[in-house]
Amino acid sequence: MAFPNVRLASRPLHFIYLCDCSGSMQAQGKIQSLNQAIRQSLPGMAAVAHDNPEARVLVRAVRFADRAAWHIPTPTPVEELEWVDLRAGGVTAMGEALELLAAELRSPPMEQRALPPVLVLISDGQPTDDFEAGLAALMAEPWARRAVRLAIAMGHDADGEVLQRFIGSDLSRGSAGGALPPGEVPGASGEMPRHGPGRSPRRPLQAANATTLARYIQWASTAVVGAASSSASRLADAAASQEAVPLPDLPPTELDPLDEPDPLKW
Amino acid sequence: MVRRWLVAGVCSRRGSAHRRRGQPCQDATLQRAFTLPGGLPLTLLAVADGHGGQAYHHSDVGSALACEAAAEVVGAALTRLPAGTPPLAGADLMALRRWLAEDLPIALQQRWLAAVRQHWLAGPGGGEGGVPFSPVPYGSTLGLLLLTPRWWALAGLGDWDLVRVDPAGAAELLSQEVAAPGAGEATASLCQEGAAQGGWFRSWVWPIEDQLLPFSLVLSTDGIRKSCASDADFLALAAWLAAGPDPTAPVCNTVASDSADSDIGGSDTGEGVAGVHAFLAEALDRISAEGCGDDVSVAIGRWQAGSAAAPPSDPSAATVPVPVPDPRPPLQEPPLGVVPLLLTGGLALLLGLGLALGQRLPLAPAPAAAPPRPGLPPAGREPLRREVGRLCGDPALLVPSLHTRHSQVQGLRRGTLRPETLLIDSARDPLGALIAASFLEHHPEAGRQNELSSLGLCPALRSALGSLWLPAAPPAIHPAMSPTSRRPSP
Structure with a gap:
């Protein structure tokens, strides 16, 4: 008996960048570094998508400056994506960006059978609009609460508290039975993380220069996408206290924000 | 036999x-x-x-x-x-x-x-x-x-x-x-x-x-x-x-x-x-x-x-009802309801949801009568008001928004989902809380205070929510989903 005419399909995995394009991003080549880092990460992300055919990795991007707008509005298969450079100028309408994102995380248009989306917020400053309203709108959406939310701070002027609130509280903090330093979480391997104390994927990632930024973006677009592609079941009564996706270990970085002054440091 | x-x-x-x-x-x-x-x-x-x-x-x-x-x-x-x-x-x-x-x-x-x-x-x-x-x-x-x-x-x-x-x-x-x-x-x-x-x-x-x-x-x-x-x-x-x-x-x-x-x-x-x-x-x-x-x-x-x-x-x-490639005798009786997932078109869809569920999902046994319990605190009501404003401000959102909540509707009807669970989460899921409040309004035997009366629902939203709890009746079926057209093709 012939197989019926039904649509079998891999599960969509939405990967969405939220990129700060305020005027400060023009300084010290930050916007160029961001464009380059994202562009260079795409082949790796495509390879991960190829290795996980059960997930269909779809990329979008929001840019925010004076206003927020979709930079890549259509969920685009990563292998078809051609990154168009972002340009910097204006203030930091981060709250509006979150509202824009919230509208796309409603069901519909979000598919009920989608994998938890991956949301990556990248910023070098502080929101200049109503961040609270934007965050409230975003977190009112079940898909946003289920999402893997990551934040990358470009330089030391970024508002770490705002980025942490986007990520949410570190749900795993303290669950390691005291074996890990405060704020640390074990990686998906269940072993001690390779990264040093004080760094955690559940906290804003501090990118002090182009190299670190590129590594974090590469990590988010490969390791995290790989983890999100193989989402496993969770217990219903503990869903609120569990991460949607066990986050992989952070990549090693040689450069610490407190290192000696560096002409390339933001 | x-x-x-x-x-x-x-x-x-x-x-x-x-x-x-x-x-x-x-x-x-x-x-x-x-x-x-x-x-x-x-x-x-x-x-x-x-x-x-x-x-x-x-x-x-x-x-x-x-x-x-x-x-x-x-x-x-x-x-x-x-x-x-x-x-x-x-x-x-x-x-x-x-x-x-x-x-x-x-x-x-x-x-x-x-x-x-x-x-x-x-x-x-x-x-x-x-x-x-x-x-x-x-x-x-x-x-x-x-x-x-x-x-x-x-x-x-x-x-x-x-x-x-x-x-x-x-x-x-x-x-x-x-x-x-x-x-x-x-x-x-x-x-x-x-x-x-x-x-x-x-x-x-x-x-x-x-x-x-x-x-x-x-x-x-x-x-x-x-x-x-x-x-x-x-x-x-x-x-x-x-x-x-x-x-x-x-x-x-x-x-x-x-x-x-x-x-x-x-x-x-x-x-x-x-x-x-x-x-x-x-x-x-x-x-x-x-x-x-x-x-x-x-x-x-x-x-x-x-x-x-x-x-x-x-x-x-x-x-x-779904078509299958295997031709077999036609239906001797039409299916009793349709899942709204397959329906399109305005409130007909909502009626379909409510009627289909009403037909297939007998309500959970009514709990024993009890004095009305306290309603939502003011802080819990505010997200509901915002959600009412959002939906009434753009009625086109009604269908797609309620369309996604049939599992909550089912749960409330079956008694496997307590309305209090949704109401208490009104800040994170105001639409779910709104559905729960509507459920309670239509089931006063549950002994909860009517939360909807103070929210200023527009007629379209009130009608849409009310249709979720209608008793069994012939479902509103989109013409494309009539019993005849739902039969498998030979």
Whole structure:
């Protein structure tokens, strides 16, 4: 008996960048570094998508400056994506960006059978609009609460508290039975993380220069996408206290924000 | 008169993603035949889905032990199960429902916990190097069908699905897990503390009348449904699985069997292995490979008997008639309702949802009368007001917004989801809270203060919410989904 005419399909995995394009991003080549880092990460992300055919990795991007707008509005298969450079100028309408994102995380248009989306917020400053309203709108959406939310701070002027609130509280903090330093979480391997104390994927990632930024973006677009592609079941009564996706270990970085002054440091 | 159940297939297959990663199959299935006192045959079909992931590294063992625990518990309870002449009714029916809802969950979880503890103790170092025992690494769902010529029942917990398929190929979803908003991959599990008492189990029993028409039941783990692009595709796939296998297909290599359909109506059959075909294994492999990559399992039972009225439906039923490629006799009676997923068009869709659910989902028993409990605090009301403003400000949002909440509507109707649960979460899920408030407004017997009266609902929103709770009536069917057009094409 012939197989019926039904649509079998891999599960969509939405990967969405939220990129700060305020005027400060023009300084010290930050916007160029961001464009380059994202562009260079795409082949790796495509390879991960190829290795996980059960997930269909779809990329979008929001840019925010004076206003927020979709930079890549259509969920685009990563292998078809051609990154168009972002340009910097204006203030930091981060709250509006979150509202824009919230509208796309409603069901519909979000598919009920989608994998938890991956949301990556990248910023070098502080929101200049109503961040609270934007965050409230975003977190009112079940898909946003289920999402893997990551934040990358470009330089030391970024508002770490705002980025942490986007990520949410570190749900795993303290669950390691005291074996890990405060704020640390074990990686998906269940072993001690390779990264040093004080760094955690559940906290804003501090990118002090182009190299670190590129590594974090590469990590988010490969390791995290790989983890999100193989989402496993969770217990219903503990869903609120569990991460949607066990986050992989952070990549090693040689450069610490407190290192000696560096002409390339933001 | 022929009155028998056939097992058309019981099979688990390792998912394509698990094959690629070298992981074991974490699903399990079981078929076991029993004889009730008095000679009535009973067949147990079980599917279980181990959770997978790092935290559940023994879930392949956990799912297998869940199936075995079910067989042991059912086997130990045979003298308590009704075996008299049909129809099953009255005290016998109530006692069976009570056993399914109360005693079976407790016995199942206790037996499973004992089994996984035994496995853990037998492990390296008598307990994995001194790590305290926890059932969590063994976490698994469990779905059961108990099939006799007098009655049949479902029981279990977790994200499995049960589909009923009539001879014309119309498929309806009889049971699914009601997920909380934002639950994601979360599911109820045997490894949850207090799962047996916490309302996580679901069960129902259907008496079999003398003239019950033939139909099939397809019990499946979530990998099947998640591999389908839509619920309509899932139901069409279930109908196809129920119609198969091809009797000329070779026997499945993965499970020892030398029979086609396994007749379990009046005689014992080989335990746990019969009725699995290469057709089924190939189909499941294809479903996983082209779908979500997860392990996939099904257990299919067919009722073969005379002709007359269809069985009463489970309170969780929602009907989706689907075309199947196998031409068979036309429907003798149209399906009773339609799932709004397939409908389009304004409030007709909402009416369809409300009416279809109203028809298929009898309301949960009304709780005892009680004085009105306190309403929402002002802080809890504000998100509802904002949501009312959003929906009333753009009525086009009404249909798509309520469209996504049929599981909450189902849960409230069945009594498996408490309105308080949604109301208390109004800040995070204001629409869910609004639905709960609407439910309470239409069910004053619940004894809650009417939360809607102070929210200033516009007529369109009030009408849309009210339609969710309408009693049974002829459903508003989109012309494209009329009974005639829903018949399978030859």
